Amino acid sequence: MPREAPYLEVADALRVRILSGEWAVGERLPSRAQLADEYGVGRNVTQRAMDRLIIEGLLEGRAGSGTYVRRPRERLRMVRSHHRERRGTSPFRADMKGQGRMGTWEAHSQARTPAPEHIAERLAIEPVDPCVVTRYEFLADGKPVQLSESWEPMAITGETPVVLPEMGPLAGMGVVERMHSIGVSVETAVELPRPARASQEQANLLGISLGDLVLTIERTYFDTDGRPVETADIVVADARWEVAYEFGVDGP
Known part of the structure; x- marks a missing residue:
């Protein structure tokens, strides 16, 4: 050998x-x-x-x-597309409905949280600036699908009814809808996918093993002036889901 x-x-x-x-x-x-x-x-x-x-x-x-x-696991496809950002619904719930599944989630928000340096850089703010951080566990038919940690500057939402993503009149409606309600038009989203290994906490929440492959997606929303209005780190178990990106193509 x-x-x-x-x-x-x-x-x-x-x-x-x-x-x-x-x-x-x-x-x-x-x-x-x-x-x-x-x-x-x-x-x-x-x-x-x-x-x-x-x-x-x-x-x-x-x-x-x-x-x-190990018993092979069914690997499903998760499509990330501009269609998922249509206003009027939760993008995750719409994604799961398209697969015949019920999408739900658990979330916990904490206001007035100083952004870590890497988050402050992504949001173009100072690390001392207060944000709302929301940690999500997304489920399909009661089974874990993905995790997300979302950060929003309170300079944008702080004095509005949508300061807490999962409370108020638009609870659970997604960033695009909530921002629109306070006069902020989200124009673009940038996503940066990277492979990684599951930490112990991620493994526990996703029902996988420590060190299993995961896909992390760094997502940031920008308004029409190019200002970052929200950024999130999304984690998906690679053994269960493959992520596909759908792009619109302009005609000649």
Whole structure:
């Protein structure tokens, strides 16, 4: 076996055997020691190989029991499009309704919170400027779909009925609708997707394992003057959802 990154060679070999059905879904794999002897490597190499396959979603570790072939999960598509920002409804609820699912969420807002430096930079404000931060857990048919942490400058909403996103006359209606009600026209949204690994808190909330792949989306809304009016960090479990972007195309 080549000496460069031997755990990758072991992972590749195990992956082929798993996908060929040598071990059935739910079946326990041989121990690290057994696999190490079979492949002529150290136990730490087989451990790293199995850890890689756990991250990929092929295996799952059970404390005190061993490592098992993981049951494949249904991976659904989440479409992010300008259509989802149409006024008059919650974008998330509309997305889930299009899939025949009931979209709900739990949220907690905290006013007069100084923005962290990276959030202040995204909102073009000073770190000491007060914001409303709202943390969301979005559910589809009662099952976790995504997390979001949203920041809005109180200089924009502070003296209005929509200062708290989930309270008041437009509770739960989305940023575009709420901003429109106070005379702020949201014109564009910029999203920056990045792959990441789930933290323990994210894993607990999304019902996944520590270190599982997630997609993080840094989203910022801008008004017609190019002023940032809201920014959020969205987290989606990669094993359950793939994210697709829909763009309008202007004709010739």
